[in-house]
């Protein structure tokens with residue numbers, strides 16, 4: 001079985017790589033950090049005796065998806081059975097303060113590259129009537145989030161596209177899973193520019209998120225919200241009036257006075 005994983009150099013993507021390697025999958029791993037990819041690939045080859053390809057690419061470039069697809073086709077020795085569309089980052093702070101180049105990167109990575117990868121890898125799976133795509137969205141894609149507004153909006157796009165395509169692809173025996181983790185202990189928060197959360201705790205580990213996602217994939221599930229606390233939160237926000245959910249989210253996510261004094265938090269993302 002051949003799996004292609006984007007954002008495999010750390011965090012949730014690295015966990016997908018480790019858990020799929022333990023299942024004996026051949027891996028094509030991609031991210032920008034060549035050193036981290038090489039270390040992980042070397043470790044997985046030695047530990048599991050599997051073939052691992054490293055593909056160093058910036059997927060926030062408009063042609064990133066096409067370049068990844070071409071590279072996978074050039075190197076692969078079998079059809080792709082699983083695409084894990086995981087690469088992503090957060091941008092915290094008031095939208096009006098966020099740097100335009102970061103906005104552009106997020107739109108390209110979360111919308112354009114994400115969409116093109118599904119479009120590029122799906123037809124062959126449909127033809128073969130087997131295969132799967134895991135799209136890593138977020139619980140942020142199921143609700144608007146002040147101070148993470150653009151991030152949440154792009155994740156909502158992923159949920160919508162993923163759930164729609166899942167129904168189309170299911171007719172051909174192809175599973176398209178939208179995975180929605182909540183807060184997970186990775187470098188994501190530092191990259192996003194979050195100093196600390198007002199509601200600490202309740203984090204899952206990347207390994208827990210991925211174990212739930214892969215177990216759900218084994219059962220053919222197209223939407224998985226990982227973690228009991230996150231499932232509860234999503235249920236709650238479906239029954240509580242929308243304006244109350246937004247009010248609570250604004251209170252929880254509002255930058256502290258200290259963060260405002262230090263400058264626009266989004267600049268750290």
Ligand SMILES: NC(=O)c1ccc[n+]([C@@H]2O[C@H](COP(=O)([O-])OP(=O)(O)OC[C@H]3O[C@@H](n4cnc5c(N)ncnc54)[C@H](OP(=O)(O)O)[C@@H]3O)[C@@H](O)[C@H]2O)c1
Nearest residue numbers: 007009010011012031032033059060088138183184186188
């Ligand atoms: N952590 C959370 O709380 C959380 C919650 C819900 C959803 N998620 C989602 O989970 C996914 C993985 O995030 P994470 O928590 O694992 O964060 P992370 O530890 O920061 O990892 C992000 C991964 O994405 C890659 N990436 C970022 N920008 C890229 C680019 N321009 N081109 C290619 N690769 C790029 C990074 O690799 P390089 O830096 O080497 O390029 C890294 O491997 C994201 O889509 C995120 O939105 C995270």
